Amino acid sequence: QAVPRIVAAMDAAAGAHAALPTALGDFGAFPNFRRPGVVWIGMDNEPRLELIHHDVETACDALGYPLDARPFRPHVTLARVRHPLGVEPLRALSRAARAGAGASFSTVIRSIDLMCSTLRPEGAAYELLHASPLRES
Incomplete structure (x- = not known):
């Protein structure tokens, strides 16, 4: 029952925003x-992405869903770590993160x-469950 209401709120929020690189x-x-519990690659925290997040969060709040108290950190999850890592895997993870520092690639966000x-x-x-398309610019 909740999903159709959430989908409608997402569609309305998505329709107010254009796809963004x-x-x-x-x-x-x-x-x-x-x-580490989750290893991720970060996204430029573009103001338009923050606006989309705000609009979706506001719509869900209006439906009675509590807001997330954690700060918004746009990212793509690369891996989940199920068990504590030993010293060597932690060092390897740290080296990989340093080696990748400064590298980037572009993509376009087209849906929520x-x-x-x-x-x-x-x-x-x-x-x-559902993809709410952003407007093509």
């Missing part, structure tokens, strides 16, 4: 490289996607 570059880890995450013993499985 962005660059991917710096590597990071949540919560940090000493205890609603995903369903199902946790399984072998890791999370993701299913695309």
